[in-house]
Amino acid sequence: MAGKNTPRPKLKDVARIAGVGTATVDRVLNERGNVSEDVRRKVIETARSIGLRRQLPPSYKPLIRVNLILARPDLPLLVRMAAEFRNLTKSIDRRISLHITTLADDLPETVSDALRATTCNAVIVYAQNTAATRDAIDYLHARGIPVVSIISDLSGSKQLAYAGTNHHAAGRTTGYFVARMSPRAGPVIVLCSHLGFQAHAERIAGFREYLDEAAPHLTIARIVEGQDDRVRSRARLEAAFRELPDIVAIYNVGGANLGVRAAIEADILKQRPLFVGHELTDHTTRMLREGLMTLTLDQSPRQQAQFSLDVLMDHFGYEGMPVKRPYASNVPIVLYGPENIPPDS
Numbered sequence: 655m656a657g658k659n660t661p662r663p664k665l666k667d668v669a670r671i672a673g674v675g676t677a678t679v680d681r682v683l684n685e686r687g688n689v690s691e692d693v694r695r696k697v698i699e700t701a702r703s704i705g706l707r708r709q710l711p712p713s714y715k716p717l718i719r720v721n722l723i724l725a726r727p728d729l730p731l732l733v734r735m736a737a738e739f740r741n742l743t744k745s746i747d748r749r750i751s752l753h754i755t756t757l758a759d760d761l762p763e764t765v766s767d768a769l770r771a772t773t774c775n776a777v778i779v780y781a782q783n784t785a786a787t788r789d790a791i792d793y794l795h796a797r798g799i800p801v802v803s804i805i806s807d808l809s810g811s812k813q814l815a816y817a818g819t820n821h822h823a824a825g826r827t828t829g830y831f832v833a834r835m836s837p838r839a840g841p842v843i844v845l846c847s848h849l850g851f852q853a854h855a856e857r858i859a860g861f862r863e864y865l866d867e868a869a870p871h872l873t874i875a876r877i878v879e880g881q882d883d884r885v886r887s888r889a890r891l892e893a894a895f896r897e898l899p900d901i902v903a904i905y906n907v908g909g910a911n912l913g914v915r916a917a918i919e920a921d922i923l924k925q926r927p928l929f930v931g932h933e934l935t936d937h938t939t940r941m942l943r944e945g946l947m948t949l950t951l952d953q954s955p956r957q958q959a960q961f962s963l964d965v966l967m968d969h970f971g972y973e974g975m976p977v978k979r980p981y982a983s984n985v986p987i988v989l990y991g992p993e994n995i996p997p998d999s
Contacts, residue, residue: 662707663701663705663707665679668700668701668704672697672700673696682697682711698711715971716970718749718776719774719775720743720750720752720753720776720963720966721753721776721777721778722736722739722754722755723755723757723768723778724736724755724779725757725764725765726757726759727756729909730933730936730937731805731932731933734955735805735958736754738958739752739754739778739959742959742963746963747967750963750967753774760781762781762787762850765782766786766787766789767790769790769791769793769794770793772794775798776799776802777794778802778804779801779803780803780804781808783806783807783808783809783810783850783851783852788810791808791811791812792811795812800814801813802814802816803817804818804958804959804962805953806818806821806851806852806854807821807853808852814981815961817985818983818985819985820987821852821857822859823987824857824987825856825857825860825861825863825907826860826861826864828860828861828905829862829864829868830864831948832861832869832903833865833869833872835928836872836928837902838902839871839872839902840872840873840901841873841875841876841900841902842865842902843874843875843876843895843898843905844858844861844874844877844878844904845877845880845887845905845906845913845914846878846908847909848881849877851908854907857932858874858907861874861905861907872903875898876898880908880910882908882909884916885913886910887910887913887914888914888917891913892917892920892922895923896922900923901927902927903929903930904928906932907932911931911935911937911938911941911947914931918946919946926946929947929948930947931951932950932952933951934952938950943995948991949989949990949991950989952987952988952989952990953987954986954987958985961983961984961985964977
């Protein structure tokens with residue numbers, strides 16, 4: 655920055671420090687084009703650093719080719735997530751391009767192969783937290799390709815950030831409401847995809863923790879792994895119901911809410927249980943309105959998508975982003991019951 659008795663910086667000073675000609679500086683600062691992005695960025699950063707007194711063009715914005723990797727894209731949450739990413743990338747900046755990779759299954763090997771095969775310069779992924787997944791993320795990190803996990807954290811890897819809700823808090827929140835709404839003491843059944851998903855494990859841990867602390871009259875009698883498949887989930891729940899016909903509540907920490915509905919409607923249980931699940935979809939909206947479902951916890955897919963893209967833009971040097979390092983997810987949990995469902999749902 656120029657001092658009181660120091661001559662004001664001129665274009666020739668920018669040119670000298672940046673190692674380019676004054677004509678190049680003039681083209682950059684007056685946005686006349688015909689200059690490479692690397693030179694443009696160098697000139698703008700030099701002009702800013704020496705305090706050139708004039709309106710400068712915006713900083714260099716590189717093209718960000720984002721690879722959104724989604725296994726099981728048929729799941730309602732992932733359908734919503736993909737739609738939110740598509741909508742946002744159409745409106746935020748023309749330099750952001752979205753490339754969606756859909757996988758037939760969520761096996762760690764399938765996801766890790768997709769991660770390693772990306773041709774994009776940034777990745778957003780939903781995956782199980784396994785050694786194969788972490789190794790693939792670390793491989794991309796070594797290549798300079800940042801990875802953001804959504805929905806379920808991939809802690810222990812060299813990911814850039816996690817974009818999602820606090821699942822442990824979601825489990826404790828469910829425990830709080832189930833404890834206060836249960837009409838009697840008794841066993842509780844938990845349904846999950848499988849415990850390889852960190853989100854599911856954290857929800858169960860939070861739920862169990864709250865019951866142990868504040869609701870000893872309720873016990874988790876069975877954790878059923880249904881792999882987010884409605885047919886498998888229904889069959890395994892019905893088998894559990896036959897062994898435990900007096901359960902007071904079901905907590906589904908994953909998908910397959912339709913499988914839970916079918917199992918409840920099989921009329922195996924002595925009386926209809928409380929049913930708490932996740933995500934506000936067409937199916938859960940209908941179940942809430944009918945009284946079959948008690949509560950659902952939504953994890954705000956649009957805000958997850960927005961936070962993911964904000965993080966990547968900040969990482970690549972876009973100015974004015976509302977996030978700063980270290981990136982901490984700010985996505986809220988939204989609790990819905992029959993009385994606060996949005997009118998357009």
